[in-house]
Each structure stands twice: as structure tokens, then as C-alpha cells.
Amino acid sequence: MRLATVALVALLCLVHFELWFNRGSGVLRLRELELRLAQQRADNDAARARNDRLLAEVRDLKEGLEMVEERARYELGMLKADEILVQIAAAGSASAAALPVAAPSFVVRPPAAPAQRAASRTTTPTPRRAASGAR
Numbered sequence: 001m002r003l004a005t006v007a008l009v010a011l012l013c014l015v016h017f018e019l020w021f022n023r024g025s026g027v028l029r030l031r032e033l034e035l036r037l038a039q040q041r042a043d044n045d046a047a048r049a050r051n052d053r054l055l056a057e058v059r060d061l062k063e064g065l066e067m068v069e070e071r072a073r074y075e076l077g078m079l080k081a082d083e084i085l086v087q088i089a090a091a092g093s094a095s096a097a098a099l100p101v102a103a104p105s106f107v108v109r110p111p112a113a114p115a116q117r118a119a120s121r122t123t124t125p126t127p128r129r130a131a132s133g134a135r
Contacts, residue, residue, distance in 0.1 A: 020026045060067040072078040079085055 018026075021028060057067070
């Protein structure tokens with residue numbers, strides 16, 4: 001009788017060991033699935049944030065022209081008809097042609113006509129052009 005009890009307890013321990021620590025099921029599998037779930041949730045959060053940014057960009061492109069103008073300026077290098085692009089060359093560069101597209105630059109608009117200048121309340125300095133001998 002004592003031998004049968006020890007054998008049954010040993011069999012019960014073996015079954016529980018397989019149930020809890022077997023690779024296909026049990027505690028280890030649960031831990032692995034929890035880690036995968038946490039990773040997937042983090043991936044979903046990152047994708048959701050990216051989708052929100054893209055949705056805001058699409059909304060801006062549909063509703064306003066500011067985003068279109070900004071992308072045309074910075075990605076395509078486009079200017080309006082009445083603008084002049086001025087690029088500032090770095091101190092060690094050989095020529096302005098060697099500047100990359102993303103070089104520091106700003107846009108200067110030519111001075112307004114006299115009638116428009118009078119209507120404007122702010123005074124802006126007008127650039128003077130060098131006088132040339134040949135006309």
C-alpha cells in the first residue's frame with residue numbers, strides 16, 4: 001500500500017511538471033505569449049501614432065495650401081514668381097554651385113509698388129542694386 005501511494009504521488013508530480021513546465025503549454029508558454037503580446041501592443045501604438053501623423057498631413061493637404069507650398073519649397077526647391085532665392089555659402093565652400101539642396105537659404109520678395117508701399121504700415125528696407133554702366 002505504501003509503495004502504491006508513493007508511485008501515485010510520483011506520477012501526479014510528473015503530470016504536474018509536464019503541465020506547468022512543458023514547452024508546448026504551461027507557464028513558459030504563457031510567459032512567451034505575454035512577451036509577444038507586449039511587443040505587439042508597442043508596435044500597434046507606434047503604428048497608430050504614425051497613422052495619426054499621416055492623417056493630419058492628409059487633412060492639411062486637403063484643406064490648406066500652406067502645406068503644399070512648404071513641401072514644394074523644401075522638397076522640390078520651387079519658388080513663387082515674385083521671389084528670389086538667396087543661398088548663404090559656408091565659409092570653406094569653393095562655390096555656390098557646390099551647395100546641397102538643404103543649404104541654409106531664405107526667400108526675398110522684391111519691393112512692392114509705390115501704391116502698395118503707401119498702404120503698408122510697416123516699413124521694410126529695400127535692397128539697393130549696384131549701378132551698371134551698360135544698359
